Amino acid sequence: MTGALAELATAASGQADPEDLLKHLVDITTEHLDVDGAGVMINDGELLRFVHADRADVGSAEKLQQLMQEGPCHDALLFHVDVVVDDLHDPVQTAWPEFVQRVLEEGFRSVIAVPLISRGRVWGVLDLYRREAGTWGQQELQWAHLLAHVAVSYLVMAADRAQALQAQQELAHAGTHDGLTGLPNRTLLFDRLEHALHAARRHQRTVAVFFIDLDRFKAVNDTLGHAAGDTVLATVATRMNASLRQEDTLARLAGDEFVLLCEDLPRASSGGPGDGGEVDRHVHAVTSRLRRALARPVHVAGVDLMVGATIGVALSEEHPSADDLLAAADEAMYRAKRDSRVKQGIRDEQHGRGGVIGLTEVSRGSAGGGAGGSAGVAARSAQRPGRHLERQLAQALTHDQLQVHYQPITEPGGGVHAVEALLRWQHPQRGLLPAARFVDLAVDTGLIVEIGRWVIDETCAQMSRWRRELRRGAPYSAYVNLSARELVDPALTTTLATALRTHDLHAQQLGLEVVEDSFSNPEVLPVLQEQEHRGHPLSIDDFGTGYSSLSRLVELPVQMAKIDRSFIAGLGHDPRRRALVDAVVTVATSLDLQVIAEGVETAAQASQVTDAGCHYLQGFHCGHPQPAEALTAQWAA
Structure with a gap:
């Protein structure tokens, strides 16, 4: 038995997967126990699946159990106990008639099924067969249990290892792929683009970049909702x-x-472009396939919905950087969009019955190392500050430029009750930007979801630090x-x-604040109801200025209402x-909402x-x- 356990340990330490480990268990069992055959089944979601048997006749009996999902193996799984049959020929034995007949035909008279139990579940079942009828001895059962116990321990370890590896792979995939x-x-696009440009320089080849912008996609979101927009993006x-x-790379840059x-x-x-060269033929073939895909x-x-797109193409005709080549394709796309508007007059896109009809326009550009290369691209980008800012915002999170500042929410007596987490962008050229300067851009491009996830984690991390450092002095x-x-994500x-x-927090310590206009999206209400059920306090920002009527407010599962600062200004x-203000407070309190006065700048306003x-x-x-560091020092003092 020492040798058998050592063999199992060797198999497990050799990074064997769960099924290989079960095969080792069968082979070791038949070698060290007095049995004529053994088989093992694995539990696949409460159903047994045959894995291995040491003999063909045992395998026949095991496969029958898998097919019928009945037999001693199934009972061991169902009841979490050994199933021992000393004599299958005994007239008293009436269970599993088809299995008994098959086993007797194969020449076996006795069987035992030992469940592999760990963490309250059966991971598999080990079946032992003998050709002679007779009682299974207590010591034999103990040895079988010992092997099963050790095997399932290693089986759980192998499963944990496989699960950890899968989680690691999924995390790595999530970091390089669009959700x-x-x-x-x-991130992955730029990695592949850099590699492609390096290879192109070495082998005297060309890289082509196509910048594809869906036409009037914002109208889809505005008229049909973000869920419909997501469906369109995924389908396209x-x-x-x-x-x-197969060797081409299609990436989602941001938004549409x-x-x-x-x-x-x-x-x-x-x-140059348009001379009928092989590269031009390839560009034409690719754009034709893209048109058919979008048609x-x-x-x-x-x-x-008829989804149109505008496409800009740039070639690495000299030695551009990845940023330059992408910017050149972006510029070519905008030139195509501008040319399309000129040709169509004000009818840039036409609205048809049931959808948006757009034209696929294509423009060519190039990026190189001389005049018209990176310097030209930089100049053109400067002419479109919105586009340039969008690209910078996409990199802000990975470059650690985003920050969270916190503003206290106090009780009338001055004690700190809570804080509001406010996003800031430490722009490398423009300095510290408030959220109002870029949050709409983040929403339009879809970057807001990833940024919002970061804000949630950063805020929870800071709340945890305040709890440790300030204890009772920390905001609740x-x-x-x-x-x-973000709400419909x-x-x-x-x-x-x-x-x-x-960060070891409770849901009550992380509140969610939304503006009234968010409720115009019908998908938001059930999300808020779910989060309220989970324990998150909910607050309406800009209360009294937005979408909600009194009848609508009754449906909202919120606990806090923030009076808009426009009501507070000029109170004195x-x-x-x-x-x-009195009217808004009356409405809010009648709905059992606690009221926060926002924009209180003077002692007189605070008193009123x-x-x-x-x-x-x-x-x-x-x-x-x-x-957070400044607030921590202030509160500690």
Whole structure:
């Protein structure tokens, strides 16, 4: 038995997968125990699957159990106990008649099924067969249990190892692929583009980059909702990818922008674009395939949408950098879009019944190392500050340029009740930018989802640090702002739960703040109901200025309402403002909402909103938005 256990340990330490380990268990069992045959089954989601037997006749009996899902093996799985049959020929034995008949035909008279149990579940079953009838001895059963116990321990270890490896692979995949479409993301695209350019220089080949921008995609989101927009993006991505060569790379850059990388093409002809060279023929073939992929309507939300795109192409005719080549393709795409508008007048796109009809326009550009290369691209990018800022924002998170500042939410007496997490961007040229300067861009491009996940984790990490360092002096909760796009993200619940678990917080310590306009999206309400059920406090920002009517507010599962700062401004000298604040507070409290007065900048305003019945105050009078380190030092002092 020592030798048998050593063999199992050797198999497990050799990185054997679960099925290989079970095969070793069968072979070791038949070698060291007094049996005439052995087989093993694995539990695949409460169903038994045959893995291995030492003999063909045993394998026949095991496969029958798999087919019928009955027999001693199945009972051992079902009841978590040994199933011992000393004599299958005994007339008293009436269970599993087909299995008994098969085993007797194969020449066996006795069988025992030993479940492999660990962590409260059966991982598999070891079946032992004898040709002679007779009682299984206590010591034999103990030895079988010992082997089974050791084997299942190693089996669990192997399963954990496999699960950890899979999680590691999924994490690595998530870091390099877009979560919605499954395509490579910006990080992987640039890695492959750099590699392709290096190889092209070495082998005198050409790299082509296609910048693909869907036409009027924002209209799809605005009219049919973000879920419909996601369906369109995923469908279009699948169709375009299916039309390409296996060696081509189609990536989702951001929002409705895709980039196609075609590498290892022949050198461009000296005559330049449009001279009928082989590269031009390849570009034409690719754009034709993309047109056909985009020609079929996408059925979503009960309508058929015709999705158009504008495409810009750039070739590595000299020795550009990856940034330069991509920027040249981007510029070519915008030139094609501009030319299309000129040709069509004001009818850039036409609206047809049930969808948006767009034309696929193509323009060529190139990037090189001389005039018209990186310097030209930089100049053209400067002419489009919005596009340039968009590209910079996409890199801000990976370059550690984003920050979270925190503004206190205080009680009327001055004690800190909570904080609001406020996003900031430390722009390398423009300095510290507030969220209002770039959050709309993040929403439009889809970057807001990834940025929002980072804000949630960063805020939870800081709350955990405050709890350790300040104890009772720490704020009770932190509120993070979520757009409608983030609220309908399918991974939101997982993101919140993971952040709370990682930083040892409760749901009550992480509040979610949304503006009233978010409720115009019908998908938001059930999401808020779910998060409220999970324990997150919910707050309405800009209360009284947005979408919700009184009847609508009754449906909302929120606990806090933040009076918009426009109501607070001028309280000291305009009695109508005080009447308006009183009215908003009355409405909110009648709905069992606690009220936060936002934009409190003076002691007089603080006194008036407190007299009006506001439960909490926020504004420069209570505290400016600051980095966490500054607030920690202030509160500690």
